[in-house]
Amino acid sequence: MTKLTLSRRSFLATGTAIGALSLVGLTPAELQAAGETTLRLRLDGDNKILDPGYMIGGTEIEAQKQCLPFLAQYKRDGDSFTWEPTYFVTKLELRDPTHIDFELADGLVWSGGNGPLMASDVKFSYERMKGTDWGGYFDALDHVEVTGDRTGTLVLNKPFAPFFMVTLCHGPGAILCEKAVGAAGGKFTTQFPAVCGPYVYDQVPGQSATFSTNPEWTGPKPGYDKVLLRVISETKAAELAFEAGELDCTELSTDTMARYKAAMPAGAAITTAGQLQYMWMGMNTEHPKLQDIKVRQAIQHAVDVDSIIAAAYSNVPAKSFGVVCPGLIGHRTATKSYSYDPEKARALLAEAGVSGLSLSIRSLNTQEPMLAAQIIQANLAAVGITLNVIPLDSGPFWEMGTESAGDTWKDLELWTMRFAGTPDPYEATQWFVSSQVGIWNWERWKNAEYDSLYEQGIAESDEAKRTEIYLRMQDIMEETGAYVWICHEPEAYVHPENIAINAAPSGELDYRHFSHT
Amino acid sequence: MAFLSGWQGVLGLVLVVAFFASAIFAPLFAPYDPNAMDIPARLSGPSLSHLAGTDQLGRDTLSRLLYGGRVALKIAALGVSLSMVIGLFLGMIAAFGPRWLDALLLLIFDSVRAFPTIILGLATVALTGPSLGLVLVIVIVTSIPQYARVTRTAALSLRGTEFIQAERALGASTARILGHHILPNVVGPLLILAAMDVPVVVSIEAGFSFLGLGVTPPTASWGTILNEGYLVIRDAPWMVVAAGVPLILTTLGFTFLAEALRDVFDPRMTKGR
Numbered sequence: 001m002t003k004l005t006l007s008r009r010s011f012l013a014t015g016t017a018i019g020a021l022s023l024v025g026l027t028p029a030e031l032q033a034a035g036e037t038t039l040r041l042r043l044d045g046d047n048k049i050l051d052p053g054y055m056i057g058g059t060e061i062e063a064q065k066q067c068l069p070f071l072a073q074y075k076r077d078g079d080s081f082t083w084e085p086t087y088f089v090t091k092l093e094l095r096d097p098t099h100i101d102f103e104l105a106d107g108l109v110w111s112g113g114n115g116p117l118m119a120s121d122v123k124f125s126y127e128r129m130k131g132t133d134w135g136g137y138f139d140a141l142d143h144v145e146v147t148g149d150r151t152g153t154l155v156l157n158k159p160f161a162p163f164f165m166v167t168l169c170h171g172p173g174a175i176l177c178e179k180a181v182g183a184a185g186g187k188f189t190t191q192f193p194a195v196c197g198p199y200v201y202d203q204v205p206g207q208s209a210t211f212s213t214n215p216e217w218t219g220p221k222p223g224y225d226k227v228l229l230r231v232i233s234e235t236k237a238a239e240l241a242f243e244a245g246e247l248d249c250t251e252l253s254t255d256t257m258a259r260y261k262a263a264m265p266a267g268a269a270i271t272t273a274g275q276l277q278y279m280w281m282g283m284n285t286e287h288p289k290l291q292d293i294k295v296r297q298a299i300q301h302a303v304d305v306d307s308i309i310a311a312a313y314s315n316v317p318a319k320s321f322g323v324v325c326p327g328l329i330g331h332r333t334a335t336k337s338y339s340y341d342p343e344k345a346r347a348l349l350a351e352a353g354v355s356g357l358s359l360s361i362r363s364l365n366t367q368e369p370m371l372a373a374q375i376i377q378a379n380l381a382a383v384g385i386t387l388n389v390i391p392l393d394s395g396p397f398w399e400m401g402t403e404s405a406g407d408t409w410k411d412l413e414l415w416t417m418r419f420a421g422t423p424d425p426y427e428a429t430q431w432f433v434s435s436q437v438g439i440w441n442w443e444r445w446k447n448a449e450y451d452s453l454y455e456q457g458i459a460e461s462d463e464a465k466r467t468e469i470y471l472r473m474q475d476i477m478e479e480t481g482a483y484v485w486i487c488h489e490p491e492a493y494v495h496p497e498n499i500a501i502n503a504a505p506s507g508e509l510d511y512r513h514f515s516h517t
Numbered sequence: 518m519a520f521l522s523g524w525q526g527v528l529g530l531v532l533v534v535a536f537f538a539s540a541i542f543a544p545l546f547a548p549y550d551p552n553a554m555d556i557p558a559r560l561s562g563p564s565l566s567h568l569a570g571t572d573q574l575g576r577d578t579l580s581r582l583l584y585g586g587r588v589a590l591k592i593a594a595l596g597v598s599l600s601m602v603i604g605l606f607l608g609m610i611a612a613f614g615p616r617w618l619d620a621l622l623l624l625i626f627d628s629v630r631a632f633p634t635i636i637l638g639l640a641t642v643a644l645t646g647p648s649l650g651l652v653l654v655i656v657i658v659t660s661i662p663q664y665a666r667v668t669r670t671a672a673l674s675l676r677g678t679e680f681i682q683a684e685r686a687l688g689a690s691t692a693r694i695l696g697h698h699i700l701p702n703v704v705g706p707l708l709i710l711a712a713m714d715v716p717v718v719v720s721i722e723a724g725f726s727f728l729g730l731g732v733t734p735p736t737a738s739w740g741t742i743l744n745e746g747y748l749v750i751r752d753a754p755w756m757v758v759a760a761g762v763p764l765i766l767t768t769l770g771f772t773f774l775a776e777a778l779r780d781v782f783d784p785r786m787t788k789g790r
Contacts, residue, residue, distance in 0.1 A: 067718065180603060255749060307554075310556050310559075311556045311573055311574050311575070350695075365729040367748050370729075371573055371574060372572060373734065374734045374735055375554070375556075377734065388733070389648055389733055389734040390733070391647060391729050391733065393643070396643070
């Protein structure tokens with residue numbers, strides 16, 4: 001007989017979670033429909049646009065992965081990532097640098113009587129993407145050639161090595177039903193016009209999203225009959241719900257991750273999806289106070305990155321040495337031209353003839369960036385630079401370096417920044433080419449060699465050569481003196497030990513491949 | 518002093534004096550530099566070396582609380598006194614000025630009072646960025662109407678009294694009537710209101726700083742300490758407690774003191790209770 005125990009901790013945790021989930025309409029009975037296996041997850045907000053051409057991203061991509069076909073998917077290979085064909089295709093091959101042949105699996109049908117999955121759906125979906133908000137992912141696509149009902153060729157207008165990893169595996173690579181999307185008016189928002197996958201989708205705005213078994217699905221059976229996602233906007237609330245046993249998996253904040261690493265909840269495990277986020281401190285090379293490279297190099301030497309990682313990120317993320325994230329080709333393991341050395345920083349400032357320098361740093365007003373900014377403030381004060389911290393909301397923050405959004409870019413001096421990307425170094429390096437000055441290259445430097453290497457990196461398919469290209473590109477970035485690399489934050493999930501989860505390196509969960517062991 | 522005859526008045530006075538003393542003499546009482554970081558000691562619990570523990574950057578929480586009191590004192594002293602003076606001036610103008618001006622000022626007072634303070638703060642910060650000066654301006658702007666309304670009401674009730682009529686008949690100017698007769702009669706209630714308003718202003722500053730709309734780093738404020746503590750409440754609950762205690766004590770102190778003062782200035786209130 002199982003002994004019933006009630007501790008203060010379990011009472012509080014369970015009570016809090018039940019209370020929180022009750023607010024969004026969850027009842028324990030709802031979770032256990034008879035004979036069904038249900039996976040209970042968290043949704044951080046409503047999915048607003050499921051159309052891959054106009055989506056915001058994040059959990060909308062997760063929904064697409066459950067309900068729409070893809071040609072390729074991510075595959076974890078130790079600490080790195082590669083790609084593999086999905087079960088929607090029997091063939092996906094690079095015939096030459098500009099031709100990718102595919103053959104769709106037989107017997108897969110669209111829901112709602114929209115017929116079988118056809119090569120013409122691939123042509124419709126990918127050629128349609130070129131004119132959408134996510135069209136940049138398809139710049140390299142010239143057209144799709146249909147050679148049979150289920151066969152065709154993706155024809156690229158130039159060799160584009162990242163096409164599989166960046167385009168086909170990611171959300172924009174979703175295939176739509178031409179007939180159903182046409183009947184829906186050419187676009188859709190919160191409901192799929194037709195699905196071809198293991199689940200059908202439904203959502204109650206502000207409350208939940210549900211993935212239920214697709215009765216017309218003839219492909220492999222997913223690990224769970226039903227996936228129930230409750231809208232819980234606060235990460236901390238979701239963590240509490242997990243601790244109380246009300247969720248099967250949820251994303252972790254860095255401080256909770258550190259706490260769990262010290263004392264993991266019983267029966268729980270952490271899976272790190274990837275570390276495709278890169279954070280750095282940038283400097284505006286055109287600003288009068290920062291035009292002298294010696295001043296920028298002094299700042300590079302003055303910042304104690306290890307302290308930032310320890311205090312602002314609880315020592316959880318990997319230290320960064322460039323924009324290419326761990327696990328990707330071209331990832332750097334050390335800086336070349338600077339390290340934390342306040343004496344050297346003071347000497348460089350003296351060489352530059354600068355004293356009494358006063359600068360400002362702009363930061364998102366959230367916990368980690370603000371703590372990082374305060375450490376940088378103390379570090380620079382130690383070498384004689386006064387730093388004013390300017391906290392900003394996400395709205396003004398994300399447009400402060402963009403020329404089309406006003407004149408703030410002219411006053412921009414220092415800032416902390418975090419980008420997230422896909423598992424190919426091409427994406428991280430694209431934001432710093434000369435044509436990006438005033439758009440995303442807020443550091444405002446131009447380098448012809450960098451621009452040339454960027455084009456070479458896209459066209460090159462040899463991995464060793466690409467590695468050399470991206471390493472050199474990051475050397476060039478560092479030599480501008482405009483960067484202090486900080487860290488790569490992980491996308492980490494906590495789940496019971498007996499549930500195996502599946503997450504893309506950029507963090508999107510793939511519920512189809514969750515399994516109970 | 519009559520208001521010290523009750524325990525609430527004494528307690529209020531003690532807490533208010535403690536608030537002023539700890540803020541003014543913070544550099545003497547604080548065991549550490551409030552901005553000195555000690556990252557290896559981050560999130561340490563209360564101990565003999567750090568009585569209120571440390572924050573995420575290893576800064577001594579007690580020292581930051583003491584220095585945070587200076588921010589609260591500055592905002593309270595400047596905010597309350599300036600809004601009281603401006604409110605007093607506008608209230609008397611409304612009472613003794615032309616009717617159209619009275620109506621216009623009332624419309625402005627009501628409009629300001631109807632606008633939520635936080636929304637006003639968020640909107641202003643979006644334009645100017647966060648700063649202590651901004652908090653001060655918002656406190657003054659949103660507090661003026663209550664002082665002005667109290668002054669106007671008191672002045673209007675006095676305007677029709679016989680002694681004011683007599684002054685007018687003797688040829689006294691409006692300025693003389695306001696300065697010599699109206700002002701002394703409305704200052705008492707305004708001082709009570711000001712004492713009641715101090716904890717409100719302290720809370721507004723803490724609230725704004727909690728939301729990131731007030732002081733900028735590394736300046737310590739009770740609101741920022743509360744915010745930082747809230748973010749690590751499961752790892753370091755002492756930060757929230759430490760920041761909450763001075764807020765509670767300051768509120769209690771000024772409230773008790775104001776009630777005691779009111780009992781002295783208006784004994785009818787005491788009898789009525």
